[in-house]
Amino acid sequence: MRRRTLSSTSVVRSYNVAAVLQTLHRAGSCSRSELTELTRMSPSTVSRITAQLIKRGIIVEERLGTSTGGRPPVMLRLDYEKLYVIGVRLMRDTVSLGIFDLNGRPVRKISYAPYGWDPEFLIRELHERIDELLTDAGVRKRSHVLGVGLAVAGVVRSDDGTVVRSVNLGWRDVPVARMLEEALGLPVLVENDANAGALAEMWFGGAGDGGNVMYVKTDAGVGAGIVFEQQLVTGPRGMAGEIGHIPFVADGHPCRCGQRGCLETYVSMPDVLRRYAAAAGRSVDKQTFFDSAKKGDAAAVLLIEEAKSTLTLALTAAAAMLDLDQIIVDGVWGRFSPEFLSGVQAGVQQAMKRTGLDKQVAVQPSRLGEDSDLLGAVGLVTNRLFSPPDVLTAESGGIRRWAGQADA
Numbered sequence: 168m169r170r171r172t173l174s175s176t177s178v179v180r181s182y183n184v185a186a187v188l189q190t191l192h193r194a195g196s197c198s199r200s201e202l203t204e205l206t207r208m209s210p211s212t213v214s215r216i217t218a219q220l221i222k223r224g225i226i227v228e229e230r231l232g233t234s235t236g237g238r239p240p241v242m243l244r245l246d247y248e249k250l251y252v253i254g255v256r257l258m259r260d261t262v263s264l265g266i267f268d269l270n271g272r273p274v275r276k277i278s279y280a281p282y283g284w285d286p287e288f289l290i291r292e293l294h295e296r297i298d299e300l301l302t303d304a305g306v307r308k309r310s311h312v313l314g315v316g317l318a319v320a321g322v323v324r325s326d327d328g329t330v331v332r333s334v335n336l337g338w339r340d341v342p343v344a345r346m347l348e349e350a351l352g353l354p355v356l357v358e359n360d361a362n363a364g365a366l367a368e369m370w371f372g373g374a375g376d377g378g379n380v381m382y383v384k385t386d387a388g389v390g391a392g393i394v395f396e397q398q399l400v401t402g403p404r405g406m407a408g409e410i411g412h413i414p415f416v417a418d419g420h421p422c423r424c425g426q427r428g429c430l431e432t433y434v435s436m437p438d439v440l441r442r443y444a445a446a447a448g449r450s451v452d453k454q455t456f457f458d459s460a461k462k463g464d465a466a467a468v469l470l471i472e473e474a475k476s477t478l479t480l481a482l483t484a485a486a487a488m489l490d491l492d493q494i495i496v497d498g499v500w501g502r503f504s505p506e507f508l509s510g511v512q513a514g515v516q517q518a519m520k521r522t523g524l525d526k527q528v529a530v531q532p533s534r535l536g537e538d539s540d541l542l543g544a545v546g547l548v549t550n551r552l553f554s555p556p557d558v559l560t561a562e563s564g565g566i567r568r569w570a571g572q573a574d575a
């Protein structure tokens with residue numbers, strides 16, 4: 168496999184620069200001597216790197232430190248609003264992209280329908296749109312863009328940025344990260360959309376406090392992303408969290424995969440609406456379906472109960488096997504109603520109690536709202552940039568590879 172090389176203009180070209188940024192991110196603010204201690208670099212390296220970063224406006228100096236009699240030390244902190252990450256999500260018929268600051272606040276967003284899904288063509292168009300977006304957002308310096316995160320539905324090999332298979336896009340073995348890096352001159356990271364969603368929850372949502380968290384996205388399909396103690400668990404083949412086609416109901420409804428009783432067929436909206444049309448004798452859209460259920464329509468209520476009990480079974484199994492503290496449900500069932508999720512939580516809790524697993528598992532909706540998809544992509548870059556140093560220094564998969572260059 169060809170090693171990914173970067174002709175990146177990004178500021179994070181070296182491991183040392185990244186280490187300084189990470190340390191400032193974790194510490195909030197610190198003096199130069201504290202930075203020297205925490206990064207274990209020489210004082211001259213620290214002062215050279217901080218001088219570069221100050222000149223670029225990426226870190227700022229403040230006199231806020233505690234005085235020990237003399238002048239208070241100069242403290243350094245990241246200027247979060249000067250650093251950007253680009254998030255991209257490739258969906259079945261839409262490309263969404265946005266520029267976010269490092270706090271996850273959107274600066275500019277657009278969505279467009281691409282001319283086609285041929286990878287070469289798509290990358291060329293994406294490149295143009297990203298350039299336009301940067302110009303519109305007034306980001307004049309490419310060096311302030313830390314990287315691009317790409318969220319794709321499908322199986323992704325994230326260490327070399329290849330989409331192994333995406334049914335939605337009709338892609339097989341597309342080295343999309345390398346293609347986009349070569350076009351943009353910026354580091355690009357790719358991840359499955361549910362994994363990206365889990366990272367977004369960790370960095371910007373309700374999963375940042377540690378513990379074991381599973382993020383479940385339910386729309387047309389079902390996918391889950393698992394975060395263990397602040398680390399995304401992808402598995403050796405990128406397949407961890409693929410729970411959609413595990414049968415949870417014996418002799419249940421037939422699923423498009425050929426089995427019966429899969430989680431996906433009970434919670435996927437197209438399947439639920441098809442079953443409603445057969446039972447009620449009329450085809451309705453998602454909103455009408457939920458409105459009918461709220462008015463007590465028996466066929467709709469039954470389908471919602473089925474979705475609730477199957478989701479409860481699946482989440483109970485996951486909570487027991489993975490020792491979860493928290494489950495975040497995003498997508499259609501996460502947004503449907505607070506009663507639905509509290510019903511799921513009560514079911515999970517009851518099963519835990521009966522199996523003697525004496526712990527609380529919180530089942531909650533995502534708090535990230537409409538930006539959650541794009542924030543997932545942004546979370547990829549943030550995660551790589553600010554992961555603990557033991558991961559970053561690993562020769563195989565750390566920031567050396569991501570930065571594509573040796574120490575400055």
Ligand SMILES: [Zn+2]
Pocket residue numbers: 411412413422423424425426429431432
């Ligand atoms: Zn299935």
